[in-house]
Amino acid sequence: MAEHTVKAFDTEIGQLRGLIAEMGGIAEVMIRDAVDALANHDEALGLEVIETDARLDALEAEVDRLAVRVIALRAPMADDLRDVIAALKISGVVERIGDYAKNIAKRVTEMEHSKKLGPLTLVPAMADIAQGMVRDVLNAYGARDADLAVEVIKRDEKLDNFYDSLFRNLVAHMMESPSTISSAAHLLFVARNLERIGDHATNVAEMVYFAATGLYYSEREGGKKDI
Amino acid sequence: MAEHTVKAFDTEIGQLRGLIAEMGGIAEVMIRDAVDALANHDEALGLEVIETDARLDALEAEVDRLAVRVIALRAPMADDLRDVIAALKISGVVERIGDYAKNIAKRVTEMEHSKKLGPLTLVPAMADIAQGMVRDVLNAYGARDADLAVEVIKRDEKLDNFYDSLFRNLVAHMMESPSTISSAAHLLFVARNLERIGDHATNVAEMVYFAATGLYYSEREGGKKDI
Numbered sequence: 238m239a240e241h242t243v244k245a246f247d248t249e250i251g252q253l254r255g256l257i258a259e260m261g262g263i264a265e266v267m268i269r270d271a272v273d274a275l276a277n278h279d280e281a282l283g284l285e286v287i288e289t290d291a292r293l294d295a296l297e298a299e300v301d302r303l304a305v306r307v308i309a310l311r312a313p314m315a316d317d318l319r320d321v322i323a324a325l326k327i328s329g330v331v332e333r334i335g336d337y338a339k340n341i342a343k344r345v346t347e348m349e350h351s352k353k354l355g356p357l358t359l360v361p362a363m364a365d366i367a368q369g370m371v372r373d374v375l376n377a378y379g380a381r382d383a384d385l386a387v388e389v390i391k392r393d394e395k396l397d398n399f400y401d402s403l404f405r406n407l408v409a410h411m412m413e414s415p416s417t418i419s420s421a422a423h424l425l426f427v428a429r430n431l432e433r434i435g436d437h438a439t440n441v442a443e444m445v446y447f448a449a450t451g452l453y454y455s456e457r458e459g460g461k462k463d464i
Numbered sequence: 465m466a467e468h469t470v471k472a473f474d475t476e477i478g479q480l481r482g483l484i485a486e487m488g489g490i491a492e493v494m495i496r497d498a499v500d501a502l503a504n505h506d507e508a509l510g511l512e513v514i515e516t517d518a519r520l521d522a523l524e525a526e527v528d529r530l531a532v533r534v535i536a537l538r539a540p541m542a543d544d545l546r547d548v549i550a551a552l553k554i555s556g557v558v559e560r561i562g563d564y565a566k567n568i569a570k571r572v573t574e575m576e577h578s579k580k581l582g583p584l585t586l587v588p589a590m591a592d593i594a595q596g597m598v599r600d601v602l603n604a605y606g607a608r609d610a611d612l613a614v615e616v617i618k619r620d621e622k623l624d625n626f627y628d629s630l631f632r633n634l635v636a637h638m639m640e641s642p643s644t645i646s647s648a649a650h651l652l653f654v655a656r657n658l659e660r661i662g663d664h665a666t667n668v669a670e671m672v673y674f675a676a677t678g679l680y681y682s683e684r685e686g687g688k689k690d691i
Binding site: 301304305308309312314315318319322325326329404407408411412415418419422425426429 | 552
């Protein structure tokens, strides 16, 4: 590519990364607000999260449009092309993370007995882990930091264990207090959504690892095949 | 593009479409087998579904590689580029549909009381709708058939209603038979996974609609904005 084209490409890749960072920031706030809305039964905050999701959809569409334009105009090769494709994929994942947060927010109005549910007190700590994974994986993406990406991947196990323990906790709670079964069922989905957010952050972390090192995470030295 | 390049592009786009059709076929079988495994408590069949998911991952990686190669070598413009990007996105969605089927299959071993659960008998009918949506939306993609895509989108409401009714049914069941709560909780997730498969088929249908008509589904004449 000619000098001025290279500069234009760098500017555009910078724009793509900026849009994704913005999406990540919004998704993080959505996770925190959704869980706060649930913990405090704050329907107005829940509604705000639901409405914010449209902003994430619009940003994803903007990433798509810009990525297609960059490919069409600059015809990037090899690493540069992979960078643009990664932006396309990561924006899609962040948009889905927002969907999970929206899904949590939607349950605020459905959980009338929420304040009585003991296991609800565990959810904010679980959300902290998920939110931290989203924040750090997008920092790792911005800085092409493979070590931070690996760190995020390892944290997913902690989140999975949290989910398993919350699942058992909720089932036990349902057996003891059948009147809270409906609310507890909603809380099961909330826990599941947080666990899925961690899975998606892990997927992004694996993409970041690959982009930074050229190796698949499962193929790294000392690593084992993750299924 | 020169004549021979055009032909090469058509061949490659055909390959992309072929790979996606193959992925769709596998995802369909996974949905049916996962639900059959659950209904008949067939652990071997469940394991088969779990193992098949790796094939879907491999095909998605193949779509990615081929799409990147097509973009790099042929530098397609406008509609052709959009076609390649659509292939990238749709393969990602079909892979996630496979994840949901795998998730259902994983619950076969965890639901020991499955045969006693009345609401389980409703799951195969719900799975039929989800499976039909996946089949038809991929046919719509292959044939660029906007009408069939609209038909798939409309069917999603039926699936959502099915899910809502199954949710209420399962919660009522939990209250009546606390000993089945753990299995019923797993079944809640199964229903939710089927509902999400429908959402993903709907997303693909909207992409197909856009590709075939140049209009967003929500902007169509007589249509309303779907939130």
